[in-house]
Amino acid sequence: MPTSEIIAVGSELLTPLRLDTNSLYITRRLNDIGILVQRKWVVGDEPASLEEALRIAMRRVSTVLITGGLGPTEDDITRKVAAHVLDRQLIYNEEIAQKLRERFARVGRALAENNLRQALVPMGAIILPNSVGTAPGLWLEEGKKKIVLLPGPPREMKRMLDEHVIPRLASATRGEPILRRVIKLAGIPESTADERIAPIYLGYPKIQTTILAAPGQIEVHLTAVKSIHPQAEYDLDRLQDQIEEALGDKVFSTEDKTLEEVVGIFLGMRQGTLAVAESCTGGLIAKRLTDVPGSSQYFNGGVVTYSDQSKIDLLGVDPEQLRQHGAVSAVVAEQMADGVRRRFGSTFGLSATGIAGPSGGSEEKPVGLVFLGWSDSAHCHSERIQFNGDRELVRQFAAQNALNMARRNLV
Amino acid sequence: MPTSEIIAVGSELLTPLRLDTNSLYITRRLNDIGILVQRKWVVGDEPASLEEALRIAMRRVSTVLITGGLGPTEDDITRKVAAHVLDRQLIYNEEIAQKLRERFARVGRALAENNLRQALVPMGAIILPNSVGTAPGLWLEEGKKKIVLLPGPPREMKRMLDEHVIPRLASATRGEPILRRVIKLAGIPESTADERIAPIYLGYPKIQTTILAAPGQIEVHLTAVKSIHPQAEYDLDRLQDQIEEALGDKVFSTEDKTLEEVVGIFLGMRQGTLAVAESCTGGLIAKRLTDVPGSSQYFNGGVVTYSDQSKIDLLGVDPEQLRQHGAVSAVVAEQMADGVRRRFGSTFGLSATGIAGPSGGSEEKPVGLVFLGWSDSAHCHSERIQFNGDRELVRQFAAQNALNMARRNLV
Numbered sequence: 001m002p003t004s005e006i007i008a009v010g011s012e013l014l015t016p017l018r019l020d021t022n023s024l025y026i027t028r029r030l031n032d033i034g035i036l037v038q039r040k041w042v043v044g045d046e047p048a049s050l051e052e053a054l055r056i057a058m059r060r061v062s063t064v065l066i067t068g069g070l071g072p073t074e075d076d077i078t079r080k081v082a083a084h085v086l087d088r089q090l091i092y093n094e095e096i097a098q099k100l101r102e103r104f105a106r107v108g109r110a111l112a113e114n115n116l117r118q119a120l121v122p123m124g125a126i127i128l129p130n131s132v133g134t135a136p137g138l139w140l141e142e143g144k145k146k147i148v149l150l151p152g153p154p155r156e157m158k159r160m161l162d163e164h165v166i167p168r169l170a171s172a173t174r175g176e177p178i179l180r181r182v183i184k185l186a187g188i189p190e191s192t193a194d195e196r197i198a199p200i201y202l203g204y205p206k207i208q209t210t211i212l213a214a215p216g217q218i219e220v221h222l223t224a225v226k227s228i229h230p231q232a233e234y235d236l237d238r239l240q241d242q243i244e245e246a247l248g249d250k251v252f253s254t255e256d257k258t259l260e261e262v263v264g265i266f267l268g269m270r271q272g273t274l275a276v277a278e279s280c281t282g283g284l285i286a287k288r289l290t291d292v293p294g295s296s297q298y299f300n301g302g303v304v305t306y307s308d309q310s311k312i313d314l315l316g317v318d319p320e321q322l323r324q325h326g327a328v329s330a331v332v333a334e335q336m337a338d339g340v341r342r343r344f345g346s347t348f349g350l351s352a353t354g355i356a357g358p359s360g361g362s363e364e365k366p367v368g369l370v371f372l373g374w375s376d377s378a379h380c381h382s383e384r385i386q387f388n389g390d391r392e393l394v395r396q397f398a399a400q401n402a403l404n405m406a407r408r409n410l411v
Numbered sequence: 412m413p414t415s416e417i418i419a420v421g422s423e424l425l426t427p428l429r430l431d432t433n434s435l436y437i438t439r440r441l442n443d444i445g446i447l448v449q450r451k452w453v454v455g456d457e458p459a460s461l462e463e464a465l466r467i468a469m470r471r472v473s474t475v476l477i478t479g480g481l482g483p484t485e486d487d488i489t490r491k492v493a494a495h496v497l498d499r500q501l502i503y504n505e506e507i508a509q510k511l512r513e514r515f516a517r518v519g520r521a522l523a524e525n526n527l528r529q530a531l532v533p534m535g536a537i538i539l540p541n542s543v544g545t546a547p548g549l550w551l552e553e554g555k556k557k558i559v560l561l562p563g564p565p566r567e568m569k570r571m572l573d574e575h576v577i578p579r580l581a582s583a584t585r586g587e588p589i590l591r592r593v594i595k596l597a598g599i600p601e602s603t604a605d606e607r608i609a610p611i612y613l614g615y616p617k618i619q620t621t622i623l624a625a626p627g628q629i630e631v632h633l634t635a636v637k638s639i640h641p642q643a644e645y646d647l648d649r650l651q652d653q654i655e656e657a658l659g660d661k662v663f664s665t666e667d668k669t670l671e672e673v674v675g676i677f678l679g680m681r682q683g684t685l686a687v688a689e690s691c692t693g694g695l696i697a698k699r700l701t702d703v704p705g706s707s708q709y710f711n712g713g714v715v716t717y718s719d720q721s722k723i724d725l726l727g728v729d730p731e732q733l734r735q736h737g738a739v740s741a742v743v744a745e746q747m748a749d750g751v752r753r754r755f756g757s758t759f760g761l762s763a764t765g766i767a768g769p770s771g772g773s774e775e776k777p778v779g780l781v782f783l784g785w786s787d788s789a790h791c792h793s794e795r796i797q798f799n800g801d802r803e804l805v806r807q808f809a810a811q812n813a814l815n816m817a818r819r820n821l822v
Binding site for chain 2: 012013014015016017018019021023024025027028031036037038039040041042043044046049052053056060210212221223276278281282283284285286287289290291293294295296299300301302303304305306307309310313314343344345356357358359391392395
């Protein structure tokens with residue numbers, strides 16, 4: 001299987017402020033054409049360090065991708081180091097210089113002398129056009145090794161990778177795509193999910209199974225490579241079916257949809273509309289529902305009732321019950337869901353009320369206690385859940401579980 | 412200045428699914444005690460690749476930190492490779508074994524044979540206790556070089572780093588902290604900010620100035636090291652003062668506060684309360700305000716009015732004006748802000764109505780057009796802003812600018 005290493009260049013990537021995220025996108029696209037990433041590096045704007053990285057990477061893999069360090073300043077070392085390692089001269093490329101002049105002229109700026117550094121390329125390099133920035137990329141070959149230099153800004157890097165690098169690599173390497181299935185779950189802890197499915201996936205040693213956990217959400221990723229596993233597609237189908245069967249309605253998507261998208265799809269199928277009443281989640285549920293383009297078709301709106309009085313005034317919660325049971329209670333959750341449904345004239349109402357912390361908890365009602373409510377024209381019910389974690393985590397858990405409650409009630 | 416390299420171990424970190432984020436935290440803590448990070452690596456669970464990385468890193472820097480690969484399975488290679496590179500035997504440590512047995516007994520689980528792999532340590536290693544997990548860390552010295560092995564899970568790694576590694580490194584290396592100042596801005600584009608302050612910070616070549624941009628927010632980071640710049644503190648103070656003066660009320664924090672925290676502080680000072688009415692931002696403004704612990708002191712709540720009818724019903728927007736000017740208009744923004752203030756009985760009202768996209772735009776009102784409204788008992792006004800970007804970006808810009816509008820009106 002063809003292999004690669006990725007080197008990110010830039011001293012800012014060695015501070016606590018910035019992370020190299022380009023490599024994730026590059027890895028996905030390389031995997032798509034069957035190239036594995038074997039190692040990643042982050043080096044500063046220091047020629048010796050980049051030189052060492054490039055020499056070592058070239059010894060081990062067939063393709064080395066370098067991002068960053070292609071700008072016009074003295075700090076931009078990538079072109080120079082690559083030329084040195086490959087023992088080639090840097091030559092002035094009039095075509096690049098001309099494009100730079102045109103680009104600067106279009107925006108009415110003068111071309112500074114140092115911008116012309118970007119027109120210096122190692123002998124024999126193929127120039128990769130940059131359709132959204134100034135720095136062109138470079139494609140170099142040395143024997144069977146390929147060295148690809150890409151700009152650091154993600155927008156420029158992605159565009160160039162997709163348009164010019166992946167097609168070239170795909171035809172050169174003949175790698176086979178890494179096949180990937182993603183099964184998303186809600187309402188089940190990671191350990192329980194793993195207990196249920198481990199006996200299944202252990203029966204497929206040639207498929208790599210990875211379990212990723214986020215607050216209130218588990219993703220099961222199945223990957224396989226056809227060239228080393230000819231039955232890969234068939235086995236992936238079977239394994240996926242068996243996992244789905246074992247997990248039942250905990251599975252909310254096998255098509256990489258978000259939970260809020262799935263809720264939207266179910267609302268569309270039932271031609272229903274939804275309104276939400278939030279206390280502890282403070283707008284997060286509404287925010288997630290409206291992250292989905294076109295959500296105005298089924299989402300009428302919501303109310304964030306952070307104070308007791310607003311629960312009474314805006315949602316018609318009974319003051320007597322509120323006093324007796326407290327704002328964090330089953331009855332208030334149900335009245336909030338029912339109130340917001342009526343207030344917005346929607347088919348369904350969803351609510352969350354709880355104690356996100358850090359303060360406000362008691363022995364009877366500790367931080368992390370949340371009641372979720374659901375209402376339609378016929379009935380109303382609630383769920384009591386105790387979460388562990390800090391304020392942010394409790395809010396994320398609560399929103400995720402509320403959306404999952406909506407999903408289960410809409411199925 | 413003492414230097415380090417960080418090696419993250421784990422094949423999952425070479426997939427498109429996961430990023431090594433541990434190194435950011437490690438870098439911050441190392442910088443605090445004056446140790447620079449010179450290179451970062453990500454290697455898979457493959458002994459030859461880790462061995463090469465460790466050998467090369469040890470040649471170049473005084474401290475090498477390795478995260479991950481300390482678990483109990485065959486894939487966990489870090490202990491073995493470190494012992495091999497330092498040419499030391501792995502010996503069985505009864506103290507670790509005993510702690511593992513106790514830990515498993517506490518949760519009522521039997522200790523599997525392979526868990527005892529975690530009790531194998533290279534000769535001469537100092538054991539770093541893991542207070543929140545099973546894998547202990549290891550501290551190794553070879554001449555003046557230090558090699559530190561840390562567990563991969565961030566919670567365990569951070570705790571161990573803070574409790575056992577940083578104190579040891581600080582006393583061993585006598586590094587001086589890297590001094591850091593952060594100035595946060597809103598309501599100004601990156602290029603304008605840089606134009607105004609570049610002439611200032613270029614006068615301080617020994618201070619490193621970094622500008623980071625997020626939607627609607629700019630951060631100016633100033634860093635300096637006292638040992639190579641004895642006047643560092645004095646110069647940082649002067650530079651910060653001059654930058655603050657040049658940027659005026661665009662600066663919203665010099666104490667690393669978020670914009671929503673600053674709005675909360677101003678509301679507290681004025682003993683006022685706030686309510687928000689959101690259309691295009693769909694709950695994001697309320698969500699951000701309630702991210703702040705204690706926000707129930709000044710945040711009464713909000714309404715997400717996604718439909719025209721709900722703007723009329725819940726906020727008292729005039730149907731005639733709504734029809735005439737459309738939901739995305741100055742008059743509707745103002746009526747939303749005023750309506751939500753009255754509805755919640757709060758001192759101030761804030762609103763956002765706009766076209767987040769991808770659809771819904773027109774020539775007259777394109778995607779990205781947003782009106783923000785502000786209301787108090789005496790008056791009401793609005794701002795019209797045109798943003799560029801996709802749905803998510805427009806929503807983030809709109810929420811950030813709305814919070815900044817609140818800040819400016821509360822100053």
